[in-house]
Amino acid sequence: MAQNHEIAKEVLDAVGGKENIASFAHCATRLRIMVNDKEKIDQKQVENIEKVKGAFFNAGQYQIIFGTGTVNQIYEEMEKLGLDGSSKEEVKSQAKQQGGHFQRAIRTFGDVFVPIIPVLVATGLFMGLRGLLTQPEVLSWFGTTPEALSPNFLLYTKVLTDTAFAFLPALVAWSAFRVFGGSPVLGIILGLMLVNPALPNAYSVADGSAEPLTMFGFIPVVGYQGSVLPAFFVGLLGAKFERYLRKRIPESLDLILTPFLTLLVMITLGLFAIGPVFHSLEEVVLHGTTAVLNMPYGIAGIIIGFLHQIIVVTGVHHIFNLLEIQLLEKTGVNPFNAIITCAMAAQAAACLAVGLKTKDAKLKALALPSSFSAFLGITEPAIFGVNLRYMKPFIMGLIGGAAGGFLASLLHLAGTGMAITVLPGTLLYLNSQLPMYILCNLVAMAIGFALTWVFGFNDKMLNDMKIADK
Incomplete structure (x- = not known):
């Protein structure tokens, strides 16, 4: 070696x-x-x-x-x-200058949301554990019931599960200021202003227990708990406005005037213009996503399960972060995670089939670790190193993903969080869904593995590629 x-x-x-x-x-x-x-x-x-x-x-x-x-x-x-x-970050900065406008926009969008995903992953795990610990079947093992749980204990679990989404605008605005060259602390403050307790709580307005404020007789103003797009655009425009001010305000006044004007102008725009407009757009995106996921007869699972790993190959899959965050914030569950997990499990199984079937030592040494990585939720080594190189295993994995996604959609399977899948993803389905989660993934894996073993790969393909490379 x-x-x-x-x-x-x-x-x-x-x-x-x-x-x-x-x-x-x-x-x-x-x-x-x-x-x-x-x-x-x-x-x-x-x-x-x-x-x-x-x-x-x-x-x-x-x-x-x-x-x-x-x-x-x-x-x-x-x-x-x-x-x-x-x-x-420096390499990413250089890379941003390349590619089309759409690719650069998606890349930037991903740069904003990727840093906050670990917090949302942790929150999803807390939700899963809370669901497990409050199940009557689990509590019966300890001789108790959900009604007997301490209110203080339940309050403690709500702190763990609700905080990240209640203050999500602060996280998004902070990250946007960081990406677009502003002062991240100003982003945090602007995001917190969007969820200030003095404003009508967005959740209370949604359930009818509170009314929005009406400014200037026609502008509805609410808090933006759990919102993403308003905070994103407040952060984007706020960072650019701050940089504009710093170039024009004398250094002797910069410390006083720049943060003052940035916060004053941007929270005014955020509450009276950016917030109402982009919150409405956010609702449209959410309803569109929900409509697709609610398509009958498992159609959504087939479409998403088949296409997801193709989109991963293109590198623009970070756009789904917004959709998953919205689903979790508005509905508390994430059916998208269940479907894409099947897509990833199928690619892992297709790669495993190649590794077990081939007699080539180098390909075996590549495919087996790559499949294990994919079972942990990182499919790139399996896709680019094995499946896509021989193409047929990739296609068989897509078919397996569609089959598993179809079943997940029919069973209305939905995770309590995001960003972890396949084996680690089991932690998002501890609220009585675990058997269905395992079933859907086994179906995806079985089909991806069997099709690859029978139709998708043989060592003749490997030899043909070696001859073509000479």
Whole structure:
């Protein structure tokens, strides 16, 4: 087995040498490289390097998949070869200049929402655990009932499950200010202003127990608890307005006037213009999403289960973060998670079938760890390293995802959170849904595995590819 130092040298040679690397960084599984000239990259040479599980251009970067742990070691070895690593943010900043307007917009949208996902993941887990601990069947094991639970204990669990969504605008506005170059602390304050207790609570207005304020005789004003789009655009415009002010206000007055004017102007716009407009748009998006998910006969599951991993390949799947956040905030459940989990489980099973069926030692060593990674919710190594390379396993995985999604949709399966799937995702279905969750994923896996084993792969495909590469 080649040493990591040798692998780093091979990577450097295959991407065109030091002079072709503008900057490089790494994330959890991938080496992310900005190159000066794409034509100097030898794609076949990169894919044949030991431990490489796939390589492709995405979001303006050349991304080489090594997997967790390994990528850190390869990155360190490349630094030893005389390359200066960049932060992931710097590489992303360069990448934002590439691609079409739509791709850049989705990338920016993802940059805003990805940092707040860990908090929403934790909240989803709290919801799942709360559902488990309040089930009569579970409580009966301890000789008690839901009615006998301490009100203080239930209040404590509500603090865990409700806080992130009650103050979601503060998280979104903070992240938007950070991404668009403003002062994040101003974003936090603007987001908190949008949910100030002095405003009518959005949940109370929704259930009819409170009325919106009417400003200037015609503008309805409410708090924006759980809203996303108003906070996003307040953050975007607020950061740009702050930067505009800093360029024009004398340094001696900057500390006083810039935050004062930024907060004054943006909360006025947020409550009286941006909030009402984008909250209405948010409702339209939510109703549209709900309508698709409520399509009869499991049609939504078929469509989403089949298409989701194709969208992952394009790199614009971060747009779904908004939809999942809205579903959780408005309904408390996330049926989208259940469907896409089946799509990922099917790709994992297709990759596993390739790994078990092939007699090629290198492909087996690539496919088996990649399938395990996919069962943990990270499908890129399986997709780009194995399934998409031979195409048929990818298609069989799509069919399995559609079948599992169909069943999940018919059973109205819905998670209590977002962003974790397949094996870790079981924690989102502890509220009596776990047997159905396991069933849907087993169906997706069985179909993806069986179709790949019978129709999707044989070693002749591997040999044909090797001949084509020569």
